[in-house]
Amino acid sequence: MSDSARATGYSAWRLIAEELRADITEGRLHAGDRLPTENALAERFGVNRHTARQAIASLAAEGIVESRRGSGTFVTGGSVHIHRIGMRTRLSTSLGDRHSAAGRVLESATEPAPADVAARLGIAPGAPAVRVEALRTVDGEPLALGTRWFDAARLPDIAAALRRTSSVTAALRASGIDDYVRASTVVAARHATTSEAALLGLGPGAIVLVTEALDTLVDGTPLQHQITRFAAQRVRLDIEHPDPAGA
Template identity: 75%
Template sequence: MTDRAPVARSGSGYSAWRLIAEELRLDIDGGRLHAGDRLPTENVLAERFGVNRHTARQAIAALAEEGLVESRRGSGTFVTGHAVRLHRIGLRTRMTSSLGDEGASATIHVLNSVVEDAPSDVARRLGLEFRRAVRVETTRSAGGQQISVSTHWFDLERLPDIATALRRTGSVTAALRASGIDDYVRASTVVGARHATASESELLLLGPGAIVLVTEALDTLPDGVPLQYLITRFAAQRVRLDIEHARPD
């Protein structure tokens, strides 16, 4: 770990302990702290960041709530051994298998679904014109961890029963297959990052200040017909994204 300047309370009221937790989270995510490493004591953290022990204790408690660290009586606080999952995004991206454990897959849970007039940008990407869309909100878990929250849009005319199929199968690929679509490809993916919203933090069991990786993706049939527009928010501390480049012919 590198020394950092004392943490100051921001004018926006963003608490010092949240900033400290974010700095420590970056140390863990960036590999400066590894599984099994002992965190500095509250006194050391308080001195490092220029705060009192109570503030340092709050930061550690937030990381413990996320499962990033654990306290061992009489020994201190240690970084946990939870593995960071690698999600490969390529021509045939399949999150169910990509994010799963060996011998087990990642599972979708449908939160809700609705038929609606698609937002203009979604309608444009899916080529809906005046047709309506099915919007499905899901979470995805693997190995007992919440991995992601997603918003899916599908053409209602093409896939009227997709939400029911998703609930039954727990997999987009399986749900599409049940709807008569055996193959699809990833046409585009845009990746960004931001702080998780309160709702995302609750669904993903994240502490204050946690980061989510946001992907906006378009899946199509092999002939290029738009199939699914998807916005996914991944818990950055649990997932890394590997963008696979298409090989030249």
């Protein structure tokens, strides 16, 4: 463990858990692989066995690893879903028929649009906008939290449609919009907040992948601005590039 990491005051066990989580999510450890022993981890990171044990326990609480009496601790075989982000980004399409996705609206409100949201939606700052907070699950397991913004003048009833249909595509279709496309996506990563970790079923120190995106009508008219926080240990984002030939 680096001196700079120690200097942050961040708990040693969290740093160890974070490094092990990265080994798993980035493919250096695979499902079924055995983790190093507590003694080996203590030596590797320059800590005592209790600290190493606490790190492993936090990963076990997330379901990333499991301890087998007399055998050690192993990486579990939990699903990692591929979500393809392209011109027509739909989670249900990425998952195919093998998995079941569901959405649930947690909160919604019509409120003055913040300046950055207004700019993205092409409306005046402070103009009414519909904000929808929703949780997305796959096969019953939390995958993503989303914050979506819509122009209230264009889609005043979108929150009710989302509650009724549990699908953005279906809700937009019910509002008279049959097609929409992705105009831009920016991806970042950070630690989950306490509330995000609770809703996504993540342990302390877990990472979320954050996408900030703009969807538009086919003619380029802004439709929705969204910020989505994905549980990094459960998803891979596949950014599709346009065909250079324009096909």
